[in-house]
Amino acid sequence: MSGRLWGALSFAVAAIVSAGAAAQDVVRVGMIAEMSGPFAETGRQMVNGAKAYQKVFGETVGGRKVELIVRDSTGPAPEVAKRLAQELLVNDKVDFLAGFGLTPNALAVAPLATETKKPMIVMNAATSVITQKSPYIARVSFTLAQVAAPLGTWAAKNGIGKVYTLVADYGPGIDAETAFKKTFIAGGGEIVGEVRTPLRNVEFAPYLQRIKDARPQAVFIFLPVGEQPVAFMKGFAERELDKAGIRVIATGDVTEDGQLEAMGETPLGVVTTHHYSAAHDSAQNRTFLKAFADVAGPDFKPNFMAVGAWDGMAAIYEAIRRNGSGPIDGDRVLAALKGLKIDSPRGPIMIDPETRDVVQTVYVRRVQKRGGRIYNVEFEQIPNVKDPGK
Amino acid sequence: MASLLGVLFDGLAYGMLLFLMSVGLSVTLGLMNFVNLAHGAFAMLGGYVCVVLMQRWGVPFLGALLLAFFASAVAGVVLERLLYRHFYRRSHLDQVLLTIGLVFVAIAIATWLFGSQQQPLRLPPILSGQWTLVGVDLNVYRCFLLAVGAVLAFALTVVLERTRFGAAVRASVDDARVAEALGIRVSLVFQLTFAVGCGLAGLGGALGIEVLGLDPTFPLKYIVYFLLVVAVGGTGSLKGPLLAALLLGVADVAGKYYLPQVGAFILYAIMVLLLIARPQGLVARA
Amino acid sequence: MRSTFRWLEVAFWLVLVAGYVLWPGKLPLASQVLIAGLFALSYDLVLGYAGILSLGHAAYFGVGAYTAGLLAAHGWGEPISGLMVAGLVAALVGFVTSPLVVRGTDLTRLMITTGLGLLLFELANRLGTITGGVDGLQGVEMQPLLGALRFDIYGRTAYGYVLVVVFVLFLAARRLVRSPYGLSLRGIRANPGRMRAIGCRVDLHLAAIYTFAAAYAGVAGALLTQTTQFVGLDVLSFGRSAELLVMLIVGGAGLLYGGFIGAAVFMIAHHVLSSLDPVYWQFWLGVCLIAIVLVGRDGILGAGRRLLTLRRRRPVTVTAS
Numbered sequence: 001m002s003g004r005l006w007g008a009l010s011f012a013v014a015a016i017v018s019a020g021a022a023a024q025d026v027v028r029v030g031m032i033a034e035m036s037g038p039f040a041e042t043g044r045q046m047v048n049g050a051k052a053y054q055k056v057f058g059e060t061v062g063g064r065k066v067e068l069i070v071r072d073s074t075g076p077a078p079e080v081a082k083r084l085a086q087e088l089l090v091n092d093k094v095d096f097l098a099g100f101g102l103t104p105n106a107l108a109v110a111p112l113a114t115e116t117k118k119p120m121i122v123m124n125a126a127t128s129v130i131t132q133k134s135p136y137i138a139r140v141s142f143t144l145a146q147v148a149a150p151l152g153t154w155a156a157k158n159g160i161g162k163v164y165t166l167v168a169d170y171g172p173g174i175d176a177e178t179a180f181k182k183t184f185i186a187g188g189g190e191i192v193g194e195v196r197t198p199l200r201n202v203e204f205a206p207y208l209q210r211i212k213d214a215r216p217q218a219v220f221i222f223l224p225v226g227e228q229p230v231a232f233m234k235g236f237a238e239r240e241l242d243k244a245g246i247r248v249i250a251t252g253d254v255t256e257d258g259q260l261e262a263m264g265e266t267p268l269g270v271v272t273t274h275h276y277s278a279a280h281d282s283a284q285n286r287t288f289l290k291a292f293a294d295v296a297g298p299d300f301k302p303n304f305m306a307v308g309a310w311d312g313m314a315a316i317y318e319a320i321r322r323n324g325s326g327p328i329d330g331d332r333v334l335a336a337l338k339g340l341k342i343d344s345p346r347g348p349i350m351i352d353p354e355t356r357d358v359v360q361t362v363y364v365r366r367v368q369k370r371g372g373r374i375y376n377v378e379f380e381q382i383p384n385v386k387d388p389g390k
Numbered sequence: 391m392a393s394l395l396g397v398l399f400d401g402l403a404y405g406m407l408l409f410l411m412s413v414g415l416s417v418t419l420g421l422m423n424f425v426n427l428a429h430g431a432f433a434m435l436g437g438y439v440c441v442v443l444m445q446r447w448g449v450p451f452l453g454a455l456l457l458a459f460f461a462s463a464v465a466g467v468v469l470e471r472l473l474y475r476h477f478y479r480r481s482h483l484d485q486v487l488l489t490i491g492l493v494f495v496a497i498a499i500a501t502w503l504f505g506s507q508q509q510p511l512r513l514p515p516i517l518s519g520q521w522t523l524v525g526v527d528l529n530v531y532r533c534f535l536l537a538v539g540a541v542l543a544f545a546l547t548v549v550l551e552r553t554r555f556g557a558a559v560r561a562s563v564d565d566a567r568v569a570e571a572l573g574i575r576v577s578l579v580f581q582l583t584f585a586v587g588c589g590l591a592g593l594g595g596a597l598g599i600e601v602l603g604l605d606p607t608f609p610l611k612y613i614v615y616f617l618l619v620v621a622v623g624g625t626g627s628l629k630g631p632l633l634a635a636l637l638l639g640v641a642d643v644a645g646k647y648y649l650p651q652v653g654a655f656i657l658y659a660i661m662v663l664l665l666i667a668r669p670q671g672l673v674a675r676a
Numbered sequence: 677m678r679s680t681f682r683w684l685e686v687a688f689w690l691v692l693v694a695g696y697v698l699w700p701g702k703l704p705l706a707s708q709v710l711i712a713g714l715f716a717l718s719y720d721l722v723l724g725y726a727g728i729l730s731l732g733h734a735a736y737f738g739v740g741a742y743t744a745g746l747l748a749a750h751g752w753g754e755p756i757s758g759l760m761v762a763g764l765v766a767a768l769v770g771f772v773t774s775p776l777v778v779r780g781t782d783l784t785r786l787m788i789t790t791g792l793g794l795l796l797f798e799l800a801n802r803l804g805t806i807t808g809g810v811d812g813l814q815g816v817e818m819q820p821l822l823g824a825l826r827f828d829i830y831g832r833t834a835y836g837y838v839l840v841v842v843f844v845l846f847l848a849a850r851r852l853v854r855s856p857y858g859l860s861l862r863g864i865r866a867n868p869g870r871m872r873a874i875g876c877r878v879d880l881h882l883a884a885i886y887t888f889a890a891a892y893a894g895v896a897g898a899l900l901t902q903t904t905q906f907v908g909l910d911v912l913s914f915g916r917s918a919e920l921l922v923m924l925i926v927g928g929a930g931l932l933y934g935g936f937i938g939a940a941v942f943m944i945a946h947h948v949l950s951s952l953d954p955v956y957w958q959f960w961l962g963v964c965l966i967a968i969v970l971v972g973r974d975g976i977l978g979a980g981r982r983l984l985t986l987r988r989r990r991p992v993t994v995t996a997s
Contacts, residue, residue, distance in 0.1 A: 036950055036957055062780035072950040078812055079910040083704040089828055108906040115829055127811050170801055171811040198654030199801055202602050206647035213393065223450040227603025230508055234600065237978055238529050240520060244404065251761040300505065364546035368662045389655050425783065483729060487925055487969045490918065494962030502956070561968040614790060621787035654798045662791040669780035
């Protein structure tokens with residue numbers, strides 16, 4: 001009996017000692033993501049994207065194991081995000097903060113990154129201002145203005161003279177509207193009407209009627225991912241606005257890859273601008289899609305949020321490599337991240353050395369049927385787009 | 391003029407959709423006085439049944455609607471036997487807790503079975519598109535909703551006010567003990583009424599996908615809309631909720647069309663105002 | 677019985693004080709549990725004592741949170757005065773809205789409170805230039821507490837601050853519910869008609885407790901803002917009101933401590949369950965709720981009390997109307 005106890009004890013001691021030794025060689029990444037609640041999709045995309053990266057490139061880099069610690073922010077809950085960040089920094093002693101699907105969560109944590117000098121990798125939240133809130137923040141995803149502005153230029157250049165804008169009445173919607181209008185008007189276009197719809201709107205009939213009355217050549221929309229874009233596209237087709245000569249142009253969130261399924265054939269022909277499409281033709285994207293399917297199962301389709309996490313992990317791996325064998329140092333990591341180029345599944349991207357925000361190619365895509373499935377097919381690209389919001 | 395008629399049509403159709411979404415609740419909450427916050431869960435069940443039948447087994451839309459009704463009704467019977475019947479005499483607070491619990495469970499199960507994405511629904515061609523009548527665009531599916539709603543409202547009113555069963559329901563709700571003494575099998579009446587209420591919820595859910603979408607958060611997302619109609623309309627009848635739904639629908643659509651700047655406030659503001667003016671609802675229980 | 681309960685009460689607060697050293701790594705969570713507990717206490721006054729079924733109590737929490745946040749963002753970062761102003765503003769909003777809430781049936785009250793909550797949420801979203809909208813209110817910077825104690829990353833200052841504020845407010849509420857006025861509230865909950873008949877001004881009494889509870893909710897919101905140094909639109913959300921109801925019921929309504937117990941169990945369970953499997957936390961939450969209403973209606977505290985009570989007494993039941 002006592003012999004067995006001793007055995008167990010010595011085993012435990014050995015385990016603790018080896019864990020202590022291993023701690024030197026472990027880099028911890030605290031990932032704060034929305035895993036439950038109405039934004040659970042965002043969190044699941046991100047975590048699976050990050051895991052897919054680790055599956056392909058291994059869990060060790062530069063001789064160190066990269067340990068991913070996932071925490072659930074439960075949705076737009078800045079106080080939860082901040083508390084989780086405090087715990088990750090104080091208890092788990094993480095070297096990186098990562099994740100962040102929603103702007104308020106990222107903004108609430110930003111001061112902690114500054115205070116502890118820990119690098120914070122924003123993998124999705126898309127409001128321009130985030131990277132300005134701490135010198136230790138780098139973003140690998142996109143900003144709304146970054147993808148909305150090129151659409152204005154493209155529309156004005158491609159024979160669309162009169163546009164009606166319809167955006168959801170909240171921060172991101174207003175950002176998209178502002179960015180689009182600026183470049184569109186600069187390109188010689190005219191805004192013939194604009195409307196902001198309630199955040200939780202289900203009834204688009206009156207707005208569609210207003211648009212029809214105004215007879216624009218196109219309507220620019222931005223709506224939160226979920227039932228609203230589906231309802232809008234269905235209403236648009238039902239009311240035969242297309243036959244009245246009106247087109248739909250939007251940022252890519254509206255025809256997000258997973259959501260196209262629910263829209264049926266109604267969005268065919270819609271032109272959007274975004275930084276990633278599942279139909280992007282490259283070896284990196286094929287690797288990504290395969291790894292994601294291996295990790296998350298074939299039924300769970302990845303989208304730009306998963307790519308954001310994948311690239312976030314790529315940035316973290318490269319930063320660890322360049323940090324060298326010493327302890328992870330925030331300033332050294334940020335120096336490594338500034339100007340870092342990543343060969344992403346979406347195409348080449350770079351972290352701007354000045355703003356620490358992502359610089360990337362923005363694609364103009366059209367919703368098309370390809371082999372029975374509906375995709376965003378890229379047909380034009382605008383390289384090296386910076387965030388115009390700064 | 392044409393735009394005014396168009397707004398009126400859209401408003402009535404939207405109101406009818408609100409009515410269809412909440413008619414089941416008018417039965418369980420309005421008639422049976424059970425604060426059934428899980429109404430949306432039954433509606434969601436109907437929605438998923440409809441989508442799965444159409445997608446996987448190619449059942450036609452109308453058939454899928456009927457089956458959605460029955461699936462939710464059966465679920466209603468089962469849950470009534472297991473849980474609800476123990477709560478008829480409990481306080482409203484207990485009923486709220488039980489049914490909020492059911493909503494959480496339903497959301498988790500739906501996420502597990504179907505994932506968190508929006509479900510697709512393809513309407514048959516005969517129900518899509520639009521007709522144009524004296525310059526007004528009439529959306530075919532909205533006409534269908536108006537027709538279904540009118541037929542349902544009429545049929546339910548007749549059943550409730552003109553049949554023996556309807557009389558038994560009203561008697562059981564008003565005074566279960568006396569009804570029992572009169573030879574009415576109250577427990578069976580309640581069970582059937584509850585099943586009908588849940589079935590109607592399922593039907594409403596299936597009819598609503600086209601406009602409201604369908605994902606696992608459905609029961610929570612629209613909870614306010616369901617309750618709104620019943621609370622504003624008043625409990626105890628179906629006329630109240632119908633009137634309330636049409637009124638709210640027209641007000642919401644007209645508000646969004648003519649005053650888009652205040653679109654988000656209209657529905658809630660009207661609700662609060664009507665409730666303050668008539669705390670018992672538009673058509674109060676006698 | 678009475679002495680046991682007193683002793684337990686002292687133990688309860690002593691454990692919280694000792695928590696400063698007992699769970700040093702969990703102070704941020706503990707602070708947020710206390711804040712949620714204070715919010716639930718406020719709701720307990722409305723639901724457990726006055727019997728008003730509300731699903732819009734987050735409105736007052738949010739008003740307090742934004743008041744404290746806006747003050748701090750515009751240079752008034754002194755915490756204690758900010759807290760007081762937030763409580764007063766929330767009380768004012770509570771007072772103005774109370775006439776709408778004290779009348780009608782359960783269902784009407786439920787819908788009016790829900791409607792007011794949603795209207796306020798939309799308003800805060802629409803006033804994005806002032807409140808920051810869905811992106812949240814930025815630039816909330818708190819000055820050190822009492823001019824000396826910085827809000828640190830370990831959450832030590834925050835925990836002490838929250839604990840003291842919550843304790844003081846708790847004492848006041850405890851006095852209130854044990855006063856003759858508190859007893860008249862219980863009378864109203866049990867039978868408003870009879871209370872009216874014996875000359876009690878029911879509506880006035882209900883309006884007073886509603887206003888008082890709104891102030892508490894406002895202070896809770898302000899504490900959250902000050903310790904997080906950020907305000908998100910979610911402080912006004914319907915979900916927060918619904919979770920509040922769940923917390924209070926899990927803990928036990930009408931017992932003052934129920935909110936704290938409920939908040940602790942709810943938030944710790946959420947924390948643990950969602951780190952095991954974040955996606956299905958809702959499932960177990962739902963199952964627990966159903967089990968609680970099936971088995972013991974007066975929550976954890978009620979069950980504990982029944983265990984403690986050797987004499988068979990009528991359990992305190994919670995009825996809303």
